[in-house]
Amino acid sequence: MLLKDKVAIITGGAGQNGLGFSTARLMAAQGARIVILDLERAEPAGAAARLGAQHLGLVADVTDKAACEAAAAAVLKQFGRIDILVNNAGVTQPAKLLEITGKDYDRILDVSLRGTLYMSQAVLPAMQAQQSGSIVCISSVSAQRGGGILGGPHYSAAKAGVLGLARAMAREFGPQGIRVNCITPGLISTDINKDILSAEKKAEIAQTIPLGRLGGPDDVGGVCVFLASDLSQYCTGVTLDVNGGMLI
Ligand code: NAD
Numbered sequence: 053m054l055l056k057d058k059v060a061i062i063t064g065g066a067g068q069n070g071l072g073f074s075t076a077r078l079m080a081a082q083g084a085r086i087v088i089l090d091l092e093r094a095e096p097a098g099a100a101a102r103l104g105a106q107h108l109g110l111v112a113d114v115t116d117k118a119a120c121e122a123a124a125a126a127v128l129k130q131f132g133r134i135d136i137l138v139n140n141a142g143v144t145q146p147a148k149l150l151e152i153t154g155k156d157y158d159r160i161l162d163v164s165l166r167g168t169l170y171m172s173q174a175v176l177p178a179m180q181a182q183q184s185g186s187i188v189c190i191s192s193v194s195a196q197r198g199g200g201i202l203g204g205p206h207y208s209a210a211k212a213g214v215l216g217l218a219r220a221m222a223r224e225f226g227p228q229g230i231r232v233n234c235i236t237p238g239l240i241s242t243d244i245n246k247d248i249l250s251a252e253k254k255a256e257i258a259q260t261i262p263l264g265r266l267g268g269p270d271d272v273g274g275v276c277v278f279l280a281s282d283l284s285q286y287c288t289g290v291t292l293d294v295n296g297g298m299l300i
Pocket residue numbers: 063064065066067069070071072089090091092112113114115140141142143144163164167190191192193202236237238239240241242243244245
């Protein structure tokens with residue numbers, strides 16, 4: 053098992069069809085003890101059967117620094133260590149640049165960027181004490197191609213910010229045995245886009261992707277497992293594109 057007895061926190065993991073829950077399920081299958089943290093519900097229905105006996109669900113807002121610190125403290129109380137953090141919580145909004153209000157900007161940047169900062173700050177002291185840890189940050193192809201399908205320019209900016217923040221953390225904490233890497237998913241069928249794209253539009257987009265289909269949550273979850281595990285032990289500060297070849 054790749055993650056035997058590791059303790060993994062996955063933010064934004066309560067969506068039944070989301071990248072976060074897929075990651076949680078695949079990590080549990082590799083022996084990890086799972087903590088799902090999300091805004092209103094800690095985990096999807098029936099999660100226990102798929103996450104094993106040793107898992108914890110926490111309700112917390114990643115934009116609230118005190119809530120992130122309380123979540124990390126609860127994980128340490130229950131499991132005694134934190135090995136993996138997946139900064140997955142995010143929200144999107146399709147918008148043209150001239151339409152974006154200050155409120156829109158704050159909401160989109162706060163969840164992806166401030167949330168990544170606050171959750172990382174909350175777990176890093178434990179990882180420093182252990183002299184080990186792996187943080188995986190979920191960015192987006194929108195950061196690389198300048199928006200387009202799912203998110204407006206503020207979403208692209210938030211996700212590009214995540215890439216910079218992750219590299220800075222990788223540089224600062226590498227000497228303490230802590231790795232920080234990013235994934236840039238392409239278009240993945242989850243709840244975040246179910247109301248934005250029609251089936252016809254998805255089929256049209258699939259034809260432009262070299263692998264001929266949209267991604268599924270497990271396509272990203274599997275790469276999260278790789279980056280969290282020792283299989284990637286000499287990788288830090290890298291960004292892995294999981295997009296079916298969308299940028300070729
Ligand atoms: P999703 O909507 O299922 O997952 C996002 C989760 O984040 C939700 O469960 C939501 O409740 C949670 N969340 C939102 N605000 C939060 C907050 N303040 N605190 C805690 N949790 C909060 O969608 P998804 O597609 O699984 O998205 C997961 C991540 O992947 C997001 O960061 C998204 O931007 C990114 N992403 C998705 C795609 C895609 O095509 N689906 C592509 C690129 C990147």
